[in-house]
Amino acid sequence: MKPLYRIAEPADWAQAQHTGFFTSQDLATEGFLHSSERHQVLETARRYYAGRRGLLLLEWDEAALEAAGIKVKREWVESRQQHFAHVFGPVPLAAVQRVWPFGADAAGEFHLPPELG
Structure with missing residues (x-):
């Protein structure tokens, strides 16, 4: 399975360090x-x-999510004309493989971490 990625707010990541699970407002709403x-x-x-600026990019291991009983479903997103992986539950920190600082540069552009090409 391919890794999945999540752009995360620092406050949500900080909360995950205390609870052991990453979650954010979209799960609730x-x-x-x-x-x-x-x-x-x-x-x-x-x-x-x-x-x-100041965001984070999280890399999630889909197999670890499924092993933890967290359902991952690829659903069609009309506005993007693509399927996106939706994760139906809080992500255990054990499923987070890597974390990078992520944010726009001085010109307002985003770039993937060098490890991701």
């Missing part, structure tokens, strides 16, 4: 956590986090 595959991350950042 929509019933799932939004996530992306690598090729979807930059467009997601441009659309929803324009010019933002």
Whole structure:
């Protein structure tokens, strides 16, 4: 399975350090956590986090999510004309493989961490 990625607010990540699980407002309001595959991350950042700095990019292991009983379902998102992985539950920290600082540069553009190409 491919890794999944989540652009995260620092406050949500800090809360995860205390609870052992990553969650955010979308789980409460929509019933799932939004996530992306690598090729979807930059467009997601441009659309929803324009010019933002101080964010984080989390890499989730889909197999670890499923092993923890967390359902992952790829659902069609009409506005993007693509399927996106929706995660139906809090993400245990054991499923978080890597974390990078993530934010717009001085020109307002986002770039993937060098490890992701």
